[in-house]
Amino acid sequence: MPQPRNPERHLSTDHLKADLKGRAARGGALAVGSQGVKFFVSMAATAILARLLTPADYGLVGMVAVVTGFVSLFKDMGLSAATIQKEEISHAQVSTLFWVNVAVSVGVMTLTAALAPAVSWFYDEPRLTLITVGYAAGFVAGGLTVQHEALLRRQMRFGALAALEVSALVAGLAAAFVLAWKGAGYWALVANQLVLGTVYAVGVWAVCRWRPGRPARGTGVRSMLAFGGNLTGFNVVNYFGSNLDNLLIGRLWGAQSLGFYAKAYQLLLLPIDQINTPVAAVSVPALSRLTEEPERYRAAYLRILEKLTIMTMPLAAFMIVTSDWLVRFVLGPQWDETARIFMILGFAAFIWPVLNSTGWLFMTQGRTREMLRWGFVDVSMKVASVVAGLPWGATGVAVGIVVRAFLQAPLLFWYVGRKGPVRAGDFYRAVAPPACAFVLTLAALYGLRQLMTGARPLVGLAASFGVTVVATVVALASLPKGRTALQDLKGTFFLLIARRAA
Numbered sequence: 001m002p003q004p005r006n007p008e009r010h011l012s013t014d015h016l017k018a019d020l021k022g023r024a025a026r027g028g029a030l031a032v033g034s035q036g037v038k039f040f041v042s043m044a045a046t047a048i049l050a051r052l053l054t055p056a057d058y059g060l061v062g063m064v065a066v067v068t069g070f071v072s073l074f075k076d077m078g079l080s081a082a083t084i085q086k087e088e089i090s091h092a093q094v095s096t097l098f099w100v101n102v103a104v105s106v107g108v109m110t111l112t113a114a115l116a117p118a119v120s121w122f123y124d125e126p127r128l129t130l131i132t133v134g135y136a137a138g139f140v141a142g143g144l145t146v147q148h149e150a151l152l153r154r155q156m157r158f159g160a161l162a163a164l165e166v167s168a169l170v171a172g173l174a175a176a177f178v179l180a181w182k183g184a185g186y187w188a189l190v191a192n193q194l195v196l197g198t199v200y201a202v203g204v205w206a207v208c209r210w211r212p213g214r215p216a217r218g219t220g221v222r223s224m225l226a227f228g229g230n231l232t233g234f235n236v237v238n239y240f241g242s243n244l245d246n247l248l249i250g251r252l253w254g255a256q257s258l259g260f261y262a263k264a265y266q267l268l269l270l271p272i273d274q275i276n277t278p279v280a281a282v283s284v285p286a287l288s289r290l291t292e293e294p295e296r297y298r299a300a301y302l303r304i305l306e307k308l309t310i311m312t313m314p315l316a317a318f319m320i321v322t323s324d325w326l327v328r329f330v331l332g333p334q335w336d337e338t339a340r341i342f343m344i345l346g347f348a349a350f351i352w353p354v355l356n357s358t359g360w361l362f363m364t365q366g367r368t369r370e371m372l373r374w375g376f377v378d379v380s381m382k383v384a385s386v387v388a389g390l391p392w393g394a395t396g397v398a399v400g401i402v403v404r405a406f407l408q409a410p411l412l413f414w415y416v417g418r419k420g421p422v423r424a425g426d427f428y429r430a431v432a433p434p435a436c437a438f439v440l441t442l443a444a445l446y447g448l449r450q451l452m453t454g455a456r457p458l459v460g461l462a463a464s465f466g467v468t469v470v471a472t473v474v475a476l477a478s479l480p481k482g483r484t485a486l487q488d489l490k491g492t493f494f495l496l497i498a499r500r501a502a
Helices: 014-052 055-076 079-085 091-123 128-136 139-154 158-181 187-207 222-288 294-321 323-330 338-349 352-364 368-416 424-451 457-477 480-501
Strands: none
Touching: 014 158, 014 187, 014 222, 014 323, 055 091, 055 128, 055 187, 055 222, 079 139, 079 222, 091 128, 091 139, 091 222, 128 187, 139 158, 139 187, 139 222, 158 187, 158 222, 222 294, 222 323, 222 338, 222 352, 222 368, 294 323, 294 338, 294 352, 294 424, 294 457, 294 480, 323 338, 323 457, 338 352, 338 368, 352 368, 368 424, 424 457, 424 480, 457 480
């Protein structure tokens, strides 16, 4: 396969350190901006598709997604994170990892197709066989993009990635709209994933000009495979715990109940992920460049965590109080049963972004073995919470998930803080001001609801959003650390403007 003159130029990160803060700020702004676009596109698509499809359509795809999502964890093998995290890496190493990812993806596709009859038998639903085979066809495209995408993230080329993600999302949704309009039912959701993955793969290869060479022995990838293996092990364990709720609700309560529950979960995570995903995408490569400077590393992480929770904790309060309005406005009246589940899960959304951010510390500090050990503790708590709530259906499971999240938090903070620059107490100090903003926002929104009984969903959501913004700013401005955080946000904003002008 022909190579560019100097393939190593796609791997070096020395030029990033001179302006790491500026690049991280600009990358974060680009990533958050693109997530904002994706959020509004996804919300509009959700509103349209929810009216063209039925809860049972989503339930059928949700049943298959439990299996396909688990098997797809292996196509990456944690090797994208290994490429991003490693300080020095060679063309031969990345080429070897590329072919490992391709081989694993082909194997995953074959295994998933072979499991299709078993999936259908487990749920006693014959339609699931072809749905599973359809999802399996998309795994190879994902394997082809793992290392190219990792190199773009390693180089902090977030603008290019943002454009590719938005383009692929729009293409996938366009295919889904057409099929749903033609009455294809659940096949519209399958086509969405296949088109999205294919368009993204083509785009990543076009933007990242690195091309793999032949795989080779003795390239020094053993430590990277170990890093990725531990990370994959954690993802497997975590996935099992995270999707046990869907598996058991679908098995015991049927597609309709699973459709309501899965849609509540999806709708809740949609705005949270629009913030958490781009922040994580920027934070991991940025923190990876600071592992040799503990104080800078600690300060950078805590600043990121502070900004993350300022955005997500008040947002959780907004979603809790406006759950019925949100569900009615976005999904329509046929989904009203989703509102209660959505409201309960909103309390877990308060702490989820903080818990997820600890994964950045494990990965960037090379502590994936410890991350895997924590995964076994975490999954035990998840299994217990789901099983405890299952007799009460989807609502009971949602309550169990919330209880587990708050019991898990102090244990995880202690565990991750035993080593490395970030200690357990740092988490509590960083999130204290946003937590106060959450409480004040929650109280203000409940007061607003008493004044707006019978209001139309759109009017109520607009008024509630305004109250959320005002209450958050007031809460932060009343606390010394909150005022510092607001000043830091202001400084970051003007830094971005200055860089843009320059």
